[in-house]
Each structure stands twice: as C-alpha cells, then as structure tokens.
Amino acid sequence: MNMACKKWLEEKLAKIEALESxxxxxxxxxxxxxxxxxxxxxxxxxxxxxxFMPRAKIIGFLKEVAKECDLRLYPQEEEEKLREAITKYLGLQQGCVAIGNSSDEVMDRITRLFLERGDRAITFAPTFSVFRYCVRYQGAEYTSVPLFKDFALDVKALREAFTSETKLLYLCSPNNPTGNQFELGDVEYLIEEFPGVVIVDEAYGEYADYSVIPLIDKYENLVVLRTFSKAFGLAGLRLGYAVANPTLASAVNKIPAPYAINIVSLTMGRKLLENVDxxxxxxxxxxxxxxxxxxxxxxxxxxxxxxxxxxxxxxxxxxxxxxxxxxxxxxxxxxxxxxxxxxxxxxxxxxxxxxxxxxxxxxxxxxxxxxxx
Structure with a gap:
C-alpha cells in the first residue's frame, strides 16, 4: 500500500470509528x-x-416452511407472495408494499434515497435512536424537538423547525421508548405541512388504537413502517416492510440487492399472515x-x-x-x-x-x- 492510500484509509477509518452506532x-x-x-x-x-406468541405454534409453522422451501435455491416468487399477503392483510391497493430485512433496514433505505449531505432530518425526543444513526450515516443534519412532559407532541415547535433543507420527518407512533400514541389530528397536520417525506414508524401498530396507513392514498409524501418482529413474534427472522402510495413504494423497492431477503423469512411472514388470528x-x-x-x-x-x-x-x-x-x-x-x-x-x-x-x-x-x- 502506498503512503497516499495508507493516509486516506486511516482518515476514512477514523471517521467510521467516530460514527454513532x-x-x-x-x-x-x-x-x-x-x-x-x-x-x-x-x-x-x-x-x-x-x-405471548405461542412458541409451539411458531415451531409448527417453521416445520411447514422447511418442507415448502428449497434452501438450495434463491428466493423466487416468495417476496411477491408476501407482498400480496400484506396487501390483503391491510386492505391496500396493489403496489403499495416494500419489504426488507427489518423495518430498520427499510428506514435506512429511505434515508439513502431522500437525504444528501447537507440536508436536514427532523423528529422529536425522546424517540427510537436508529433513525438518528441512519441520518448521520448520510452526512445529513439530525434535529429533534423535545416532547412535552406528558410525552405529547409539541406540534407548534416541530412545525416551526421545518425548513427548505428539511427533507425527512420521522414520527414513531406508538413511540419507543415512551409507549404513547400521538393524536391522529396532530400527526395528520404534520404530514400535511411537511415539505418532504414523512416516515411514520408503526413498529407497534398492532398494539395501538389507530393506524395512519389509510392516509397513504391522501398523502403522496407518507411512508409507514411495519415489522414482523413485534406483534408477530418473528424478531429473530428480521423481516419488515414499508407501506406507501405505489410511486413512493416503487422507489423504496429500487435499492435492495438481488435476493436480499431470505426465503425462510419471506415464507414465515406469509404463513403468519395466513394464520393471523x-x-x-x-x-x-x-x-x-x-x-x-x-x-x-x-x-x-x-x-x-x-x-x-x-x-x-x-x-x-x-x-x-x-x-x-x-x-x-x-x-x-x-x-x-x-x-x-x-x-x-x-x-x-x-x-x-x-x-x-x-x-x-x-x-x-x-x-x-x-x-x-
């Protein structure tokens, strides 16, 4: 390795080491x-x-999946079948689903798609930390606005913090770590007012009182994240997805490497949706x-x-x-x-x-x- 390469590599590795993870x-x-x-x-x-997901049931489904899947082969129709199952589960039109290796991975994709160095992303605090890491990995500026003491959204302060450089707004609802779900009217107001893409993270959506998924037809800038890790009891398989209007969902589907999601996860996700009760x-x-x-x-x-x-x-x-x-x-x-x-x-x-x-x-x-x- 020549000296110029050695210096560049050392500087690069030092910057990587300084990244928050x-x-x-x-x-x-x-x-x-x-x-x-x-x-x-x-x-x-x-x-x-x-x-609370019965382990015996999950093992039973896994045995069925093992018989159905040929692990010697790359996934074929499994991802499309899971998209169809999610579409049916949520009552969506076709083309609204993007699947990934966890909702965190899909979130990372969205930050790569819509943030460039010098852009800003905004959320509230406290909230799920992975969004902050994703933003900073893109060289973008991360901004947060404190919640009120009762963990309610400070809608006015958030709205006033929007600028022309603010490209992503992240709303985790129900929020991790506070556990509360924000007022639907407040969330919809922020989606309406925001000048970029809004991510509503509904990792805990199945436990909550409402979902903003019905709003994807109304707002072209809305992406909703869901996961199989929480309600469905498949945390170990790392499977999540995004829901958005077909144009935005198609954009989120552009980034993954070919055959990125393993055949077992895809088939187990479908199996759980077929047995959603x-x-x-x-x-x-x-x-x-x-x-x-x-x-x-x-x-x-x-x-x-x-x-x-x-x-x-x-x-x-x-x-x-x-x-x-x-x-x-x-x-x-x-x-x-x-x-x-x-x-x-x-x-x-x-x-x-x-x-x-x-x-x-x-x-x-x-x-x-x-x-x-």
Whole structure:
C-alpha cells in the first residue's frame, strides 16, 4: 500500500470509528455467566419481543416452511407472495408494499434515497435512536424537538423547525421508548405541512388504537413502517416492510440487492399472515397483561409508570436507574436502562412479559425499592 492510500484509509477509518452506532445489550448467556445464574432462569424483558406468541405454534409453522422451501435455491416468487399477503392483510391497493430485512433496514433505505449531505432530518425526543444513526450515516443534519412532559407532541415547535433543507420527518407512533400514541389530528397536520417525506414508524401498530396507513392514498409524501418482529413474534427472522402510495413504494423497492431477503423469512411472514388470528389472540392477552403490569408498577413506592399503547412499560424510579438495572440483572431480570428522559431522571423500560415473568419483576422491584406491599 502506498503512503497516499495508507493516509486516506486511516482518515476514512477514523471517521467510521467516530460514527454513532446501536450499542449491544446484555445477552441471557452473559448475564447467567456474570452472576452465576442458571441460563433457564434468566428473564429477558429488554427488547420488546412478543412473548405471548405461542412458541409451539411458531415451531409448527417453521416445520411447514422447511418442507415448502428449497434452501438450495434463491428466493423466487416468495417476496411477491408476501407482498400480496400484506396487501390483503391491510386492505391496500396493489403496489403499495416494500419489504426488507427489518423495518430498520427499510428506514435506512429511505434515508439513502431522500437525504444528501447537507440536508436536514427532523423528529422529536425522546424517540427510537436508529433513525438518528441512519441520518448521520448520510452526512445529513439530525434535529429533534423535545416532547412535552406528558410525552405529547409539541406540534407548534416541530412545525416551526421545518425548513427548505428539511427533507425527512420521522414520527414513531406508538413511540419507543415512551409507549404513547400521538393524536391522529396532530400527526395528520404534520404530514400535511411537511415539505418532504414523512416516515411514520408503526413498529407497534398492532398494539395501538389507530393506524395512519389509510392516509397513504391522501398523502403522496407518507411512508409507514411495519415489522414482523413485534406483534408477530418473528424478531429473530428480521423481516419488515414499508407501506406507501405505489410511486413512493416503487422507489423504496429500487435499492435492495438481488435476493436480499431470505426465503425462510419471506415464507414465515406469509404463513403468519395466513394464520393471523394467532397473532390477534396473542395481542388480546398481552393488552390485558399490560394493564395489570402498569397498574401494579404504580403501586410500588418510588415507581411511576406511564400508560402504553405498545408492548412495553416505561417507568421512572426514585433510586438511580443504573442501580435498579444492575440489581435486576443480579436477580436474572434483563430490562432496558434509559436514564434521563425529559424531566424524568431514572427511566427504565420493560417488555410486557408473560404473567409469571411480570410477577417476578414486580416482586424484585418491590424488594429492592423497600416496598413490602
């Protein structure tokens, strides 16, 4: 390697090293090893997976998929069949779906399509962090406007922050990590007023009260993200999609490499949509448990939990969040540490687990926070 190439490569790698990226979380294996706990005893409540989807059902579908798929071959009609299944599931016209390896990957595609160096993208804070990484990878400017203390949108401040350089607006609703869904009128107003493309991330859409998907016919600048990772219980297969008017959906479909989505994921996604009642029953059970969990959290001295339209509960504790997080790890409970969100100093987030899991979490919090109730 000549000196000029060596210098260029070193500078390039230094810039890449400085990029912000998604931090890895504690795994069940690492927690078990670190604290000397049986692996089977670890309860994982940090990634908002749907534990209410019956594992036996998923294994059954996977066996069917294994018989249908020839893994020696590249995917053929599987992606088109999944598009058709999504179209039917959501009641869309043809040509409105773009499929990807997770909704995060589709989001990254959208930022590459519509952002150039020097452009701006805007959202609110706090929200899902991956959008920030995608924006900055494009050399674009990332701007966020704080939510109100009750986690409502500050519509006026967001609208005033729109400029001619602002090309993307990101609205996660229901929002991660706060769990609330924003007023439909506020969301539609922002779509109407925004001078670029609006991404509404509905990763938790199946848990919520409404969807903006019916608005894609009205607004040519609207893209809605959905995923199979949350409600459908397929987080391990990394499958997501975007919904938009046919012209915009076609643009999002331009970028992926050939045969980018594996045949198993595509076929499992279709299989779950053909048996969608399994997911719907799981959602009903999860919503009931969500109510119980949030109500119980609010009975613990030193805990304030917030209402949720997702599959997790956000709560603030009187003790330092890092101490609570580590204490839960020692008890075999993995939750998400968040820290300061707006005026709340010690925020944590827990997936709505199965009833027995939630009882263990609640008992652990009561014991650590000194509440004997």
């Amino acid at each position: 998604y931090s890895p979380e504690k795994t069940t294996e690492k927690v078990a090893k670190q604290y000397g706990l049986p692996l089977a005893s670890i309860i994982k409540l940090n990634f908002n997976e749907n534990l 399994v997911m719907r029953e799981a959602i009903i059970a999860l919503k009931a448990e969500r109510v119980k969990l949030i109500e119980a959290l609010n009975t613990i001295r030193g805990v304030e939990a917030f209402d949720s339209q997702a599959n997790f509960a956000l709560f603030n504790t009187i003790k330092p969040y890092e101490n609570v997080y580590v204490n839960m790890l020692k008890r075999g409970l993995i939750i998400k540490k968040l820290g300061k969100l707006l005026t709340y100093a010690n925020c944590l987030r827990a997936t709505v687990g199965l009833p027995g899991m939630n009882v263990k979490l609640l008992n652990a919090l009561r014991e650590y926070l000194g509440d004997e109730a």
